[in-house]
Amino acid sequence: MREGHNNVIYRSDYQAPAFWVDTVELTFDLDPAKTRVLNKMKVRRNADVVPQALRLDGEELNLARVLVNGQGTSFKLENNQLVLENLPEGYEAFDLEIFTTCCPAKNTKLMGLYVSNDSFFTQCEAEGFRRITYFLDRPDVMASYSVLLRADKAAYPVLLSNGNLVEQGALEEGRHYARWIDPFKKPSYLFALVAGQLVAREQRITSRAGKEHLLQVYVRPGDLDKTEHAMNSLMASVAWDEARFGLSLDLERFMIVATSDFNMGAMENKGLNIFNTKYVLASQATATDTDFGNIESVVGHEYFHNWTGNRITCRDWFQLSLKEGLTVFRDQEFSMDLAGAPSARAVKRIEDVRVLRTAQFPEDAGPMAHPVRPDQYLEINNFYTVTVYEKGAEVVRMMQTLVSTRPSDPLGREGFARGMKLYFDRHDGSAVTCDDFAQAIADANPDSKLAQLLPQFKRWYSQAGTPRVKAQGHYDAASSIYNLTLTQSCLATTGQAEKEPFVIPIGLGLLGLDGRELTNGMHVLTQASETLSFPGLQDEPVPSILRAFSAPVILEFDYTDAQLLTLLAHDSDPFNMWEAGQRLAVNRALSFIAQEGLTAGDIRLDAPYVEAMRTILRHPTLDAAFKELVLTLPAETYLAEQLDVVDPQRIHAVREGMRQQLAEALYEDWQWVFEAHRESGAYRPDSVSSGRRALTGLALTHLCLASRTSGDTVWPGKAYQRFKDAGNMTDRFNALAALVTSGHALAGDALQRFHAMFKDEALVLDKWFALQAGAPDRGGNVLPAVKQLMKHADFNIRNPNRARSVIFSYCSANPGGFHRADAAGYVFWSDRVIELDGMNPQVAARLARALDRWKKLVEPMRSAAREAIARVAAKPDLSNDVREVVTRALAD
Ligand code: TRP
Ligand code: ZN
8 A cells, every 4th residue: 555655664563672771861952043952861782682773763953963971973864863883882871972953943843842932842742852852762762861951041931841840040141940850761752841931820739648749730921810720620630540540649740831832632741741722721701611621631631641651651652542542531531520420421421422433433434444553654643543542442441341240340440440550560660562451451350251351352452443233133022032133243444354253342221112121231242143132021122232332333223213212211321312312313314315306495304303302302300411412413424424425515404404493393492491591600610500501502503593594583682692791601602603503694793793802812713713614504605714714814824723723623524614516625625734734744634634534425526535635645745644644545
């Protein structure tokens, strides 16, 4: 597939490093145009490897000097490596001193050392450290770091690095210095420094173990009032990891620093986490409930990496899910535990599954499909994926499920915590593999299903693709036996034609016709096909299969509407209750899509479905947040995955038509919902009140949509009023979105006012851009609007958040607007991929993935999409990042 390019990296080629680096002493003279880096290392040969040259990685560096044991030495520079052949023999450590310079001001890739808003930041994962100095830039080389930072004191009053501040003081010419020592060994990807004009919110805490710690959240001077929630989230994270896993903070000081120029969400550098401002800054005036929730989970995620990722790290980048899958699992559990009530936990679970099914399932079915532990890559940055993260988290979750051995531990939490303890006993301080992790969890639970099935279970790490489980029920009235046959299969993916059966834990309940629960349990499917027998049933039961979404699979069962309505009304498992509603909607959407010549205006939803939705809306005890999830139709991308040939326009029209119907048929119910769930009192981002706001927001959208056909102006008027008066960003933005979504005439004015209100709030402007770029397409109006937005004075393609808010919101999150018959969306996409690739390949490659599923498109879109991808692929000097994505897209 990638013939002609010999730089593919294979997992099977792993070799231990030929040298170890024991200590690193770095001295930085920080200057945006020319930063000088002195790197003094103690290096020694790895006795387990045949003697060979030392090859140090380095990119975009100017090399001034290399000294071995204080003496000049010969060296070569070969494909971004510094090669040293004449090194001391034997296994004694020697001194290696390397002096280089780099230019942070020109670093638009935001990898390595770069400047953002006149401050210095670093991003080293995965391979950014080599853009700072020559190094054995691989995660299995762990060293002790001591860092001396020197910079102009007025311009860079704050100087931070990993670990503890051991010394600071003044230098001549208005400069100053700070020395930091990290007490823990770490791989180079966890190195960080920050220098600039920053202020910190501080909090002193005492751990359960009685130790004192200083927590700090650093931001730009005007942003201090938006750091309370991040700090609260950090304190909650510290407490949670102690309570649930007995893992305490191992540093005297733990710092979070926010920057507005960042390629991803955040980074877990040891003791010095660096965050995208989007996942730190929040106030009720500027952040939505979703933002508050995301901050909580990302702060938790990065903090939890301190143990799962930093104390035990990855042997090589193929093991990325060792830390990411596990840490996503941990942050999901953290958010669920904080949510508290079972229904709030279920809401979080549904949200997580929704991400998995709308993003990871398509990835697993597309050209970038790869196992949770990939076998090869051209550019590792391309493998920070929903498969490694979210599917990886599901694999860890299944392990937890499969170590439940007693009724007192139904979810397997105790067994899993035992496994974690063994994992740390065995591997603390080292760089290990996914096998090591699975082995520890299994060994700590020798009587568990996981231990019995470990080799087969590990196929989840090695086989790509989403398994399908087909369930077929057969009820025999004469014998009163219900047989349920479960058959698993998995489609071929690139390089993996045949798949072996997976170990699939299947939460399973049976309901009587009256909705009463007859049985509930967990079946572990291991064969290609198995039949379960349930004797003694008076009637054919309704099966509730894959409860709590117990495995990341596609479940096929030919449910009748009556069965789905029973599950929606009575299932004791909230996930499957929600799922029944989604299936009802999917079935209807697919049948509308299949009807030739049907237009959005022809769509009529049947009474039983509408009544079921009404019952949910009016339900006396269900949570508002849960109702909002049930009443939200399946995403267009989810519907697309159910089809072999995809016409995005048609899917969009059908989903819009269904939504319009729900708006009109439930008009009075939406009105009631809106009035009944009004919040009074102070804003709090907790799950109950955020659920109420989510549901009223959904109601407002539907009420404004209904006004499109009724001509009534009351609700758009109310939405506009709420937009103006709202006391928090959630209500304000939902009201604005209701006007934009319904295409009401007031939308333009509201958008203008919104911009004027928040012109100095970058994160709010991102929302403003994203809302317009993601608006429902009406006659092809979005693309011209997007092009206009790119000319806006506040647009800046170099800022990843801003680029994402406009370009990604359109290309990746607005299928109805993007997939145009005239191919103009694709031309726009290819121009932007090429433009971004010139400055930031990582961001460009993410955008490149917007056309992953082009092969499913209906003509003429399919050909037009292929042409657009080919146009990108034909460009000389593409980055490895984009080249890998487009080459794979065009393969076969
Ligand atoms: N390890 C980080 C996390 O999951 C994410 C990350 C990986 C990252 N590579 C990055 C962040 C590059 C920024 C830039 O928390
Ligand atoms: Zn992570």
